[in-house]
Amino acid sequence: MNAAVIANQAHEAEVKxxxxxxxxGAQINGVDxxxxxxxxxxxAIRAALLKWRVLFFREQFLTHEQHVAFSAQFGELTLGHPVFGHVDGHPQIYSISKFRKATRFEGQALLRPWTGWHTDxxxxxNPPFASILRGVTIPPFGGDTQWTNxxxxxxxxxxxxxAFVDGLRGVHRFAPPQGASGTDAFAKAVDDHTLVSEHPLVRVHPETGERALYVSPGFLKSVIGxxxxxxxxxxxxxWEHVTRPEFTVRFKWEPGSIAFWDNRTTAHLAPTDIFDLDFxxxxxxxxxxxxxxxxxxxxxxxxxxxxxxxxxxxVALN
Structure with missing residues (x-):
């Protein structure tokens, strides 16, 4: 058996x-x-995504091009971010760095147990159906991300x-957290790309028929009526209910880690402890x-x- 056949069989290994x-939350092994x-x-990966909502991969050191290619096997890619743009030369990729000027806020936000939780x-x-996040530079400790079902x-x-929430709808918009104000960059980006939508508080999943509480704390501002x-x-x-610990999973990032989540059935929490670290x-x-x-x-x-x-x-061609 030659090396090419052996390599191909290894590539076709069963998804674990x-x-x-x-x-x-589930970790996926057996794939490159x-x-x-x-x-x-x-x-197999799509089935696991529908069941476990967020999937984690380790030691996958992708380039921007490979990240895009992997993502495209599961759907059509959006612009990196409809309000805050994309990485130069890579319109499908959005940079999530420690200090993102366009998304920084001024003042002290009113902190509650659900502060920072959101669905993308x-x-x-038509919010994205899924998000695929790749870790490149990771602090040796801190910086974990959490997801809820x-x-x-x-x-x-x-x-x-x-029965009550089944019939309700709410208004979602971009805005700084309560108690804080957006930076000039944030305000300009939001003004230039205004997005406001009315969504049901309960969303029926288009593939599984399941019902999900579609109540993104970061964007849902009021209930109509x-x-x-x-x-x-x-x-x-x-919001307090959806962030109950038993509904969640917490992920420790490493360089080469990837998180792939169903944005229709999850909310997640980005870390804030990183701002107290020098990494x-x-x-x-x-x-x-x-x-x-x-x-x-x-x-x-x-x-x-x-x-x-x-x-x-x-968008890139316009």
């Missing part, structure tokens, strides 16, 4: 899925993401509350074009301001 918590995956491997780009009418969060609500106090009380109850931290993200969310009543989301989040290639 190792769950990391009761409700969310620097190479094109087989149809069988793509199918829900201010858009919004399907189990919905399931664990009482039946009367599930409720008084301001009713809206605030309900949202705070739901750099650099990650890169791609996102995949998503569909327009639909609620239990069959009604789709509605764009209030802004346009769909589309393919990076189309």
């Amino acid at each position: 899925v190792s769950p990391l918590s009761a409700h969310i 993401l620097t190479r094109r995956l087989s149809d069988t491997q793509v199918k 780009v829900t201010a858009a009418v 919004l399907v189990i969060a919905y399931d664990k609500l009482s039946a009367p509350l599930r 409720l008084t301001p106090r009713e809206s605030q009380a309900l949202l705070e109850l739901l 750099d931290r650099q990650l890169y993200r791609t996102t995949l074009v998503g569909d327009v969310p639909v609620g239990p009543d069959g009604k789709p989301s509605v764009s209030i301001e802004g346009s769909h989040v589309g393919a990076a290639a189309a």
Whole structure:
């Protein structure tokens, strides 16, 4: 048996899925993401994504081009970020560095247990269906990211509350955290690329039919039809609920680590402890074009301001 055949058999090795918590997160072994995956491997990874919501890969040292190529096997890529742009020369990639000037805030935000938790780009009418984040420069300690399962969060609500939220819709927009103000760069980016959308509070997953609490704490600002106090009380109850520890998984990054999550059924929390450390931290993200969310009543989301989040290639050619 020649070396090429042996190498090909190794590449076709079975995808190994190792769950990391009761409700969310699994590590994937047995694949080399620097190479094109087989149809069988793509199918296995996609099935694991639907079941475990966020997947983790170790020791995958990808270039920007390989990151894009891996992502494209699961869907159409968006522009790096619809508001804050992309890496020069790589329109599909968004830089997540320790000090991102465009996303910095001034003043002390009002901190609550759910502060910082969010689902990516829900201010858009068609938020990305998935995000793929690659670790490059990682501090020796600190900087962990957390994810929560919004399907189990919905399931664990009482039946009367599930019935109530099933019929509600909310307004999502980009804005600084409560108590803080955006920097000039943040304000200009938001003004130049305004995104405001109305989404159902409960989203029906287009592939599995599951219902998820679609209540991104970072972007959801109010519930339509409720008084301001009713809206605030309900949202705070739901945000506290979706971030319950038993619904979550916490990931320790290493250079070459990759996290791949279903953005339709998860929210995540970026670390803030890194700002108390002297170490750099650099990650890169791609996102995949998503569909327009639909609620239990069959009604789709509605764009209030802004346009769909589309393919990076189309934007780059304009």
